[in-house]
Amino acid sequence: MRQPLIMGNWKLNGTKASVEALINGLKAPAAAAANVEVAVCPSVIFLGQVEQLTAGSAIKFGSQDADLHTAGAFTGENSPVMLKEFGCKYALVGHSERRTLHAETDAVVAAKYVAIQAAGLIPVLCIGETLEQFEANETNAVVEAQLKAVIDVAGIESFANAVVAYEPVWAIGTGKTATPEIAQTVHAHIRAYLAGFNAAVAAKVQVLYGGSMNAANAAELLAQTDIDGGLIGGASLKVEDFSTIIAAAA
Ligand code: 3PY
Numbered sequence: 001m002r003q004p005l006i007m008g009n010w011k012l013n014g015t016k017a018s019v020e021a022l023i024n025g026l027k028a029p030a031a032a033a034a035n036v037e038v039a040v041c042p043s044v045i046f047l048g049q050v051e052q053l054t055a056g057s058a059i060k061f062g063s064q065d066a067d068l069h070t071a072g073a074f075t076g077e078n079s080p081v082m083l084k085e086f087g088c089k090y091a092l093v094g095h096s097e098r099r100t101l102h103a104e105t106d107a108v109v110a111a112k113y114v115a116i117q118a119a120g121l122i123p124v125l126c127i128g129e130t131l132e133q134f135e136a137n138e139t140n141a142v143v144e145a146q147l148k149a150v151i152d153v154a155g156i157e158s159f160a161n162a163v164v165a166y167e168p169v170w171a172i173g174t175g176k177t178a179t180p181e182i183a184q185t186v187h188a189h190i191r192a193y194l195a196g197f198n199a200a201v202a203a204k205v206q207v208l209y210g211g212s213m214n215a216a217n218a219a220e221l222l223a224q225t226d227i228d229g230g231l232i233g234g235a236s237l238k239v240e241d242f243s244t245i246i247a248a249a250a
Pocket of ligand 1: 095172210233
């Protein structure tokens with residue numbers, strides 16, 4: 001049985017006050033959903049605050065990215081080793097906003113994935129196709145290539161200690177969501193593709209759905225066999241909406 005994982009991606013949002021209110025507001029819903037793991041990914045500037053606020057609670061946290069280097073002359077970057085020291089359990093890697101806005105290639109994403117695991121963090125590998133690729137029926141080929149780039153470098157066994165997040169780019173920040181049927185079809189394909197390399201690893205890996213999951217559509221998406229949780233953008237910034245999604249996964 002794969003444990004449901006509900007993870008908030010706060011992106012570039014928050015203030016000290018809103019972070020405090022959000023974490024405090026999520027403590028009870030996270031504790032109530034004992035079979036669900038709840039995690040948030042704040043901007044790194046809030047990690048110290050989140051580490052303190054979540055102490056003793058059921059809420060885990062991670063970063064939205066990590067550098068592929070451990071230390072050195074890399075101005076502006078955050079080392080996975082530093083993120084680990086600040087209590088992160090997870091690090092997102094390859095989010096479409098990083099791939100698009102920061103020109104991260106499959107090779108860079110794979111190198112970051114390796115660095116994240118080497119630091120003792122769990123990478124949440126984000127994959128997904130653009131609208132153009134979706135309309136050209138290229139979804140399977142795109143997610144396969146994104147997975148293969150990581151498998152080639154890190155090996156299929158590395159997925160025993162990783163999470164995959166399928167986020168169709170056309171559903172991110174657009175308010176459009178893949179229908180539960182579309183999402184389930186792609187999730188099943190991702191699992192089948194991984195099973196071609198190692199069936200046991202594929203059966204265990206959590207595959208989250210991301211891309212405008214919200215309080216209204218979460219239950220239907222989370223009911224799908226191969227959807228093991230969600231990576232949630234905007235709705236993770238509101239206690240009520242995120243709590244509804246957590247409850248839907250329980
Ligand atoms: C979204 O839902 O907008 C996301 O990008 C989650 O990562």
